[in-house]
Amino acid sequence: DQQVKQNSPSLSVQEGRISILNCDYTNSMFDYFLWYKKYPAEGPTFLISISSIKDKNEDGRFTVFLNKSAKHLSLHIVPSQPGDSAVYFCAATSSGNTPLVFGKGTRLSVIA
Amino acid sequence: NAGVTQTPKFRVLKTGQSMTLLCAQDMNHEYMYWYRQDPGMGLRLIHYSVGEGTTAKGEVPDGYNVSRLKKQNFLLGLESAAPSQTSVYFCASIRGFRTEAFFGQGTRLTVV
Numbered sequence: 209d210q211q212v213k214q215n216s217p218s219l220s221v222q223e224g225r226i227s228i229l230n231c232d233y234t235n236s237m238f239d240y241f242l243w244y245k246k247y248p249a250e251g252p253t254f255l256i257s258i259s260s261i262k263d264k265n266e267d268g269r270f271t272v273f274l275n276k277s278a279k280h281l282s283l284h285i286v287p288s289q290p291g292d293s294a295v296y297f298c299a300a301t302s303s304g305n306t307p308l309v310f311g312k313g314t315r316l317s318v319i320a
Numbered sequence: 321n322a323g324v325t326q327t328p329k330f331r332v333l334k335t336g337q338s339m340t341l342l343c344a345q346d347m348n349h350e351y352m353y354w355y356r357q358d359p360g361m362g363l364r365l366i367h368y369s370v371g372e373g374t375t376a377k378g379e380v381p382d383g384y385n386v387s388r389l390k391k392q393n394f395l396l397g398l399e400s401a402a403p404s405q406t407s408v409y410f411c412a413s414i415r416g417f418r419t420e421a422f423f424g425q426g427t428r429l430t431v432v
Contacts, residue, residue: 240418251410251423312362
């Protein structure tokens with residue numbers, strides 16, 4: 209059973225607009241969440257994270273929102289740029305020796 | 321600073337052959353992981369290690385073995401390769417839980 213779900217396999221957005229990528233989780237023990245970006249033929253690279261004690265974290269154009277009661281997080285990219293076109297993975301972990309659990313990813317295409 | 325290096329980058333195996341994938345990190349990280357990425361499946365954890373001399377099974381461990389004899393290296397072995405093991409394999413290392421994971425560039429393995 210999937211513990212981290214990204215229900216949208218793909219998303220297309222126009223350059224300059226907002227991109228919103230969604231992620232849901234089922235394990236209530238998860239308390240730390242991360243987003244990774246992956247370009248073709250490269251390894252995933254860390255983008256932004258959020259602890260369960262917060263409901264928002266910003267880093268430049270990237271903001272992650274966490275709704276613990278809904279077990280939902282989202283990544284907002286504003287403004288979207290063509291270089292943001294990639295696959296985005298949501299990941300979660302918890303205290304203790306719990307490895308990162310990844311969602312299936314969402315392919316973002318930013319159209320110029 | 322190399323980060324996480326995977327060897328080899330590409331490999332074609334015949335069914336039944338064996339091979340070892342090497343992951344090396346120079347960041348003195350305690351935790352190391354092996355994931356596989358398949359289309360539509362995201363990143364699935366094969367095995368992981370929480371320190372030198374330790375290994376543990378992940379979500380999809382069957383058909384693989386691992387060893388962590390030195391802190392900086394994490395080896396993934398396929399004793400008898402099967403076409404179902406055709407995938408892209410990623411190694412990652414983490415300083416500690418609730419921190420970002422650093423990924424290698426991946427190994428594309430094809431079993432024919």
